[in-house]
Amino acid sequence: xxxxxxxxxxxxxxxxxxxxxxxxxxxxxxxxxxxxxxxxxxxxxxxxxxxxxxxxxxxxxxxxxxxxxxxxxxxxxxxxxxxxxxxxxxxxxxxxxxxxxxxxxxxxxxxxxxxxxxxxxxxxxxxxxxxxxxxxxxxxxxxxxxxxxxxxxxxxxxxxxxxxxxxxxxxxxxxxxxxxxxxxxxxxxxxxxxxxxxxxxxxxxxxxxxxxxxxxxxxxxxxxxxxxxxxxxxxxxxxxxxxxxxxxxxxxxxxxxxxxxxxxxxxxxxxxxxxxxxxxxxxxxxxxxxxxxxxxxxxxxx
Amino acid sequence: xxxxxxxxxxxxxxxxxxxxxxxxxxxxxxxxxxxxxxxxxxxxxxxxxxxxxxxxxxxxxxxxxxxxxxxxxxxxxxxxxxxxxxxxxxxxxxxxxxxxxxxxxxxxxxxxxxxxxxxxxxxxxxxxxxxxxxxxxxxxxxxxxxxxxxxxxxxxxxxxxxxxxxxxxxxxxxxxxxxxxxxxxxxxxxxxxxxxxxxxxxxxxxxxxxxxxxxxxxxxxxxxxxxxxxxxxxxxxxxxxxxxxxxxxxxxxxxxxxxxxxxxxxxxxxxxxxxxxxxxxxxxx
Numbered sequence: 001x002x003x004x005x006x007x008x009x010x011x012x013x014x015x016x017x018x019x020x021x022x023x024x025x026x027x028x029x030x031x032x033x034x035x036x037x038x039x040x041x042x043x044x045x046x047x048x049x050x051x052x053x054x055x056x057x058x059x060x061x062x063x064x065x066x067x068x069x070x071x072x073x074x075x076x077x078x079x080x081x082x083x084x085x086x087x088x089x090x091x092x093x094x095x096x097x098x099x100x101x102x103x104x105x106x107x108x109x110x111x112x113x114x115x116x117x118x119x120x121x122x123x124x125x126x127x128x129x130x131x132x133x134x135x136x137x138x139x140x141x142x143x144x145x146x147x148x149x150x151x152x153x154x155x156x157x158x159x160x161x162x163x164x165x166x167x168x169x170x171x172x173x174x175x176x177x178x179x180x181x182x183x184x185x186x187x188x189x190x191x192x193x194x195x196x197x198x199x200x201x202x203x204x205x206x207x208x209x210x211x212x213x214x215x216x217x218x219x220x221x222x223x224x225x226x227x228x229x230x231x232x233x234x235x236x237x238x239x240x241x242x243x244x245x246x247x248x249x250x251x252x253x254x255x256x257x258x259x260x261x262x263x264x265x266x267x268x269x270x271x272x273x274x275x276x277x278x279x280x281x282x283x284x285x286x287x288x289x290x291x292x293x294x295x296x297x298x299x300x301x302x
Numbered sequence: 303x304x305x306x307x308x309x310x311x312x313x314x315x316x317x318x319x320x321x322x323x324x325x326x327x328x329x330x331x332x333x334x335x336x337x338x339x340x341x342x343x344x345x346x347x348x349x350x351x352x353x354x355x356x357x358x359x360x361x362x363x364x365x366x367x368x369x370x371x372x373x374x375x376x377x378x379x380x381x382x383x384x385x386x387x388x389x390x391x392x393x394x395x396x397x398x399x400x401x402x403x404x405x406x407x408x409x410x411x412x413x414x415x416x417x418x419x420x421x422x423x424x425x426x427x428x429x430x431x432x433x434x435x436x437x438x439x440x441x442x443x444x445x446x447x448x449x450x451x452x453x454x455x456x457x458x459x460x461x462x463x464x465x466x467x468x469x470x471x472x473x474x475x476x477x478x479x480x481x482x483x484x485x486x487x488x489x490x491x492x493x494x495x496x497x498x499x500x501x502x503x504x505x506x507x508x509x510x511x512x513x514x515x516x517x518x519x520x521x522x523x524x525x526x527x528x529x530x531x532x533x534x535x536x537x538x539x540x541x542x543x544x545x546x547x548x549x550x551x552x553x554x555x556x557x558x559x560x561x562x563x564x565x566x567x568x569x570x571x572x573x574x575x576x577x578x579x580x581x582x583x584x585x586x587x
Contacts, residue, residue, distance in 0.1 A: 050407065053400035057459040057540065067455040115341035122338055158569040159562055160533045166550050170357045173349030180345065250444045253536060254550075267450055280443060287442045 102278045106259065110282055113258035114290075116176050116251070117244035120183025125237035128188045132195035133221060138204060153196075156189035161247055165256035179256035183248060187240045194236050195229065202228045231301045238294045238301075245290050249283050259283060360555050368563070370556030378556045382545075383564070391542065391564035398541035399568065401459055401534070402527035405466025409527075410520045413471045417478030424482065434479075441472030445530050449539040459540025466527050466534070474523050481515035518580040525576040532565050 007014070019041075021034040053059070133139050135149040161182050168178030207224035211217070252260020259279060266275045364370060370378050383391050418424055420433025449465035456464055485508065493507045535543020542561050549557035 046407070049400075049403060053404040053407075056397050056400040057404055057463050058457075059404060059460050059463055060456075063457065063460065064455050112344050115344040118337055119341035122334065122341075154570055155566060158529075158566045158573075160529060160565070162533050162536065163546075163558070163562065167358075167361050170361070170553075171350065171354040173347070173354075175345065175347055175349070177345045177348050180341075246442065246444065250446050253446065263447070267447075276447075280447065284439065284442045288438065 097274055098277050099275045100278065102275045103282065105262070106279050106282045109252070109257075109259040109262055110286060112176055113248045113252075113260075114245065114286065116179045116258050117183055117241060117248040120180045120248075121187045121237060121241040121244050123180075124184040124187025125191045125233070125240065127184075128192035128195060129233060131188070132192045132199060133225075135192060136196040136199040138200050139207075139221065139225070153189050153192050156185060157193060161186040162251065162254060165251045166254045169255045174255040174257070176257035179248060179251045179258055182251060182256060183244050186247075187237075187244060191233075191236050191240050195233055198229055198232050198236075199225065235298045235301045238298055242291055242294045246287055249287075364555035365559045365562070368556035368559040370554060372554075372557075373552075378554075378560055382557065382560050389545070391545075391560055394542040394545055394561075395564045395568050397459060398531045398543075399528060399572075401462045401466060401541050402524060402531040404463045405531070406470055406520060406524045406527050408463070408467035409470025409523065410474055410516075412467065413475035413478055416471060417475040417482060420475065421479050421482040423485070437472055437475055440468060441476075443469070445469045445534065446537050449534055449537050453537065453539060458538070462531060462534040462539035462541060465539060466531060469530070470523050470527060473526075474519055477519040478512075478516060481512050481519075485511055514583050518583045521576050521580055521583075525572055528572050529569060532569075 020036065023031050023033045025031055131149060131153070134145055135153060137146060140146050140149075164182035164185050165178055168181045172178050172181075202225065204225075207220055210220040210224045215223070248258050248260075249263070250260045252258045252262070253264045255261065259282075263276070263279055266279070267273060368379055372378055372381055382389065386392055388394075416433060416437065420430045420437060422430045424430075425433070445465055448468050449461055452461040452464040452468075455461075489511070490503055490507045493503045498506065531541045531543075532546075533543045535541050535545065536547050538544060542564060546558055546561040549555075549561065
């Protein structure tokens with residue numbers, strides 16, 4: 001009790017202590033002031049931003065309670081549960097009863113998805129290799145090509161893959177090609193970015209030595225730089241392939257081929273939602289196995 | 303002349319000692335060629351005609367010069383880009399970033415217990431195996447599917463926040479586990495010897511070891527989440543994607559372009575600062 005009273009009395013001091021740590025006086029009279037921590041300021045900023053975030057996103061736990069249990073706390077008058085069902089009923093429709101027999105129809109689009117992501121990753125990484133040299137400042141001394149290569153990479157990288165897919169569907173119609181091209185473009189931009197960052201950290205001694213013998217720039221790159229970066233390049237391409245398989249599963253949403261096509265139609269149709277689980281299960285198996293293979297290969301490369 | 307020949311012999315000898323991977327190379331290349339051939343065979347009924355060329359030309363033209371109009375005849379750049387109203391690109395990007403922020407925050411908070419559950423050095427082989435399976439299950443589900451699930455119990459941007467937080471759990475907890483399994487137990491023993499209580503041991507022995515790693519993971523995930531949040535609108539889960547998908551549906555190229563020009567600088571700036579801050583946290587420079 002005494003301790004609590006003491007605490008309440010000195011609460012101002014404690015709060016001040018959070019922002020400005022108390023000075024410590026060592027035996028021989030030297031005053032040491034510990035460094036100020038940024039953590040409390042960061043926490044305050046977080047709380048502040050969270051407040052705005054909750055407002056902007058209309059975050060409300062009461063809505064979830066209402067949709068799951070039908071209890072309207074605080075009388076917020078939410079819009080009724082979708083199609084007059086409670087959230088539980090709707091959610092459980094995605095899983096039960098599981099349509100096991102559907103797997104036969106899943107295989108072919110799933111194979112399409114794998115083919116799409118393989119070809120896209122392969123072509124994208126192949127194009128990324130030369131462009132990465134163009135975008136690395138220690139090899140390409142030409143300011144203009146360097147800046148333009150980087151600008152192009154940045155723009156390509158920041159546009160979401162699904163937008164490429166939409167545009168290519170407009171141009172090439174609904175088949176596997178738009179998906180492949182979208183994946184290729186995305187792979188190109190991220191592999192090139194990771195690769196030029198890698199090239200900028202390597203040791204250029206051997207490159208300069210070979211260039212000083214009079215070898216052309218291309219030849220010196222092939223003999224001195226390429227062997228240093230190839231293992232990382234393979235590993236990056238495999239990593240991109242790994243991500244792409246997961247992304248490719250959703251590209252079908254906009255008609256770009258693969259399993260997303262049937263995923264979308266089945267999720268939209270209330271009577272077919274029990275197929276979703278079967279599809280997710282197969283996607284899961286494919287993603288896990290490709291991830292395992294890729295991890296194994298990447299560990300061998302490292 | 304003689305000297306030269308000697309040098310050549312030395313060079314040849316050195317070269318012959320180089321490891322010979324011809325067989326492996328041949329196998330790998332033939333596998334790749336075979337897979338490519340097999341993959342190309344899946345591309346059928348491509349529908350490319352003059353219409354497609356026109357669309358492609360329009361996309362490129364409007365991307366660099368978005369001067370189209372809305373259905374009511376307002377110029378799109380003025381109407382969507384330079385307004386702070388809730389239909390404008392600045393507000394929509396703000397909403398997108400807020401979805402990502404809140405999603406990352408909840409994801410990070412939820413990931414901490416799951417990560418401790420799945421760390422071998424804390425819970426043992428069996429429980430951690432269960433935790434890891436749970437994480438992989440969460441991770442493989444695309445963010446859209448989660449958003450569609452959550453749209454049944456929440457609406458708009460709120461569903462987006464829930465979807466983002468659940469998908470974040472996967473990666474964040476995976477990286478958390480690595481940090482937790484690397485904890486240096488010597489520090490805890492040293493604290494024990496000074497007579498520290500359990501709470502003090504956690505405060506001074508465990509938290510300082512984890513914060514740097516945790517923070518850089520969370521910042522990295524925030525970067526990814528902003529990118530994810532821009533496309534959540536595809537299924538109606540808020541953010542700039544909703545406007546963009548509406549524009550895509552009505553073939554309004556310049557509105558799509560305006561949205562993209564809203565996304566590109568924001569994502570670039572966030573990526574830039576995220577890399578800067580993460581290097582600072584991990585290397586202290």
